[in-house]
Amino acid sequence: MQVFDLEAEGLRALNSSLHGQAENTNQTHWEVVNPKGSHAIAVGLDAPIEVNVKGSTGYYCAGMNQQATVHVHGSVGPGAAENMMSGMVIVEGDASQYAGATGHGGTLVIKGNASSRCGISMKGIDIIVHGNIGHMSAFMAQSGNLVVCGDAGDALGDSLYEARLFVRGSVKSLGADCVEKEMRPEHIELLSELLIRGGCDAKPEEFKRYGSARGLYNFNIDNAY
Amino acid sequence: MCGIVGLFLKDQSLAPQLGAMLTDMLITMTDRGPDSAGIAIYGSGEDGTVKLTVQSATPEADFATLANDLSAALQGAVAISVVDTHAVLDVPAAELDAARAVLAEIRPTVRVMSQGESLEIYKEVGLPRSVAERFALSSMTGTHGIGHTRMATESAVTTMGAHPFNTGSDQCLVHNGSLSNHNSLRRKLRREGVHIQTENDTEVGAAYLTWKMREGASLGQALEASLDDLDGFFTFVVGTKDGFGVVRDPIACKPAVMAETDQYVAFGSEYRALVNLPGIEEARVWEPEPATVYFWSHDSAPTTHEKAA
Numbered sequence: 383m384q385v386f387d388l389e390a391e392g393l394r395a396l397n398s399s400l401h402g403q404a405e406n407t408n409q410t411h412w413e414v415v416n417p418k419g420s421h422a423i424a425v426g427l428d429a430p431i432e433v434n435v436k437g438s439t440g441y442y443c444a445g446m447n448q449q450a451t452v453h454v455h456g457s458v459g460p461g462a463a464e465n466m467m468s469g470m471v472i473v474e475g476d477a478s479q480y481a482g483a484t485g486h487g488g489t490l491v492i493k494g495n496a497s498s499r500c501g502i503s504m505k506g507i508d509i510i511v512h513g514n515i516g517h518m519s520a521f522m523a524q525s526g527n528l529v530v531c532g533d534a535g536d537a538l539g540d541s542l543y544e545a546r547l548f549v550r551g552s553v554k555s556l557g558a559d560c561v562e563k564e565m566r567p568e569h570i571e572l573l574s575e576l577l578i579r580g581g582c583d584a585k586p587e588e589f590k591r592y593g594s595a596r597g598l599y600n601f602n603i604d605n606a607y
Numbered sequence: 608m609c610g611i612v613g614l615f616l617k618d619q620s621l622a623p624q625l626g627a628m629l630t631d632m633l634i635t636m637t638d639r640g641p642d643s644a645g646i647a648i649y650g651s652g653e654d655g656t657v658k659l660t661v662q663s664a665t666p667e668a669d670f671a672t673l674a675n676d677l678s679a680a681l682q683g684a685v686a687i688s689v690v691d692t693h694a695v696l697d698v699p700a701a702e703l704d705a706a707r708a709v710l711a712e713i714r715p716t717v718r719v720m721s722q723g724e725s726l727e728i729y730k731e732v733g734l735p736r737s738v739a740e741r742f743a744l745s746s747m748t749g750t751h752g753i754g755h756t757r758m759a760t761e762s763a764v765t766t767m768g769a770h771p772f773n774t775g776s777d778q779c780l781v782h783n784g785s786l787s788n789h790n791s792l793r794r795k796l797r798r799e800g801v802h803i804q805t806e807n808d809t810e811v812g813a814a815y816l817t818w819k820m821r822e823g824a825s826l827g828q829a830l831e832a833s834l835d836d837l838d839g840f841f842t843f844v845v846g847t848k849d850g851f852g853v854v855r856d857p858i859a860c861k862p863a864v865m866a867e868t869d870q871y872v873a874f875g876s877e878y879r880a881l882v883n884l885p886g887i888e889e890a891r892v893w894e895p896e897p898a899t900v901y902f903w904s905h906d907s908a909p910t911t912h913e914k915a916a
Binding site for chain 1: 857859860862864877878879880881882892893894897
């Protein structure tokens with residue numbers, strides 16, 4: 383295992399070491415100590431490696447991730463796992479605003495709470511939150527799945543496209559064009575798999591599903607140019 | 608951008624380190640605001656006197672005989688302690704209004720940074736580290752304090768545009784964000800007789816709170832009302848003689864992290880600002896909710912009040 387002291391060696395050295403790992407690298411396990419809320423830790427990885435960050439991070443941790451598993455043993459600042467393509471990001475603590483924003487793929491697991499705008503404009507990522515999420519989450523979400531074991535804040539799923547939202551607790555309010563939908567067997571099956579992947583012991587039957595009513599202007603073909 | 612830090616001590620044995628802890632937090636927030644920096648610190652005051660913290664661009668000329676000149680014009684002696692471009696004047700409480708009037712007359716270019724029994728505000732243009740060194744912030748003692756690093760958006764980079772802003776006696780405000788209705792609100796407040804010195808948006812926010820409280824609102828009520836009347840983005844941290852409060856606008860784009868232990872309550876724009884505080888590993892760390900007024904006081908239990916939508 384490679385141990386990297388971020389305070390001593392600096393961010394640029396860390397990220398360039400991680401970027402330097404080839405597809406078939408033998409250095410598959412990394413540990414980052416003394417993150418101390420630093421920004422942009424383990425951003426832009428593209429190799430099947432596992433990075434354990436021992437503490438809390440600042441902005442944009444594990445952004446643009448491909449293939450790698452980034453496991454944060456603390457909380458993350460704004461924009462964690464932003465625009466992730468594949469791989470897995472696990473946060474043991476809480477996540478600040480816009481976690482998983484614009485993600486195209488991969489899995490983001492947040493074991494604490496996520497703040498506002500979680501999964502904003504998500505495009506295929508799966509996000510599993512063990513706690514609550516804040517307001518304006520999944521705004522303009524296009525594809526992928528958002529699972530919330532706790533409660534959701536105001537304006538959930540505003541201007542939603544095809545993403546699926548599963549919430550176990552209460553929803554403070556739904557955003558424009560977001561509606562509760564029937565939980566059919568295929569959704570239970572999908573949610574079961576997501577809960578296992580996210581390490582949640584919640585039962586899929588306890589969740590409600592929300593999605594787009596497809597009633598906004600852009601869903602009407604007569605408005606197409 | 609802009610960075611905010613705040614520290615409220617529950618354990619007064621840390622009071623001698625308050626300045627050092629706040630300075631470390633402030634310097635960590637340099638990336639968020641390299642233009643100017645400032646700090647409001649609540650220390651001990653003497654009964655019967657009020658502190659006027661004043662600033663001058665030519666401190667040697669302005670401050671040399673200032674205490675004597677003021678004492679000669681007032682009932683009772685005025686003491687002065689000069690710190691770089693700032694000076695703290697200890698004025699007999701009964702003579703406060705007269706002292707401000709005399710000061711404006713005999714030293715028209717000297718600016719009042721703050722007024723209060725325990726509050727002192729120090730702020731200047733420059734990197735946070737150099738501002739902290741000029742005023743020896745790290746050696747200051749106090750019960751609580753607030754700091755700000757500025758990246759200017761709405762008005763010029765000047766001493767008077769730096770934060771914190773003194774809103775009323777022993778009250779101060781720092782702001783991360785930008786207010787979009789500050790011009791119309793400034794006109795309205797000036798019609799109401801509120802004194803506003805600059806074109807800065809945050810000063811209007813501060814003046815708004817002063818006006819609300821003058822009209823009978825408590826600080827908590829004034830902060831709640833700000834959620835209706837101020838348009839724009841803001842995370843505010845306010846200081847009062849006995850504590851400090853936090854409020855974020857309903858959209859809550861501007862970051863905020865809080866940490867609490869048995870010894871203190873701390874605020875930072877980012878977690879980075881908090882990492883060197885004692886016992887931070889075991890602290891309860893959380894993000895304050897939008898449109899919710901939080902307040903911690905040395906005199907009463909902490910309060911959290913979510914504004915009804």
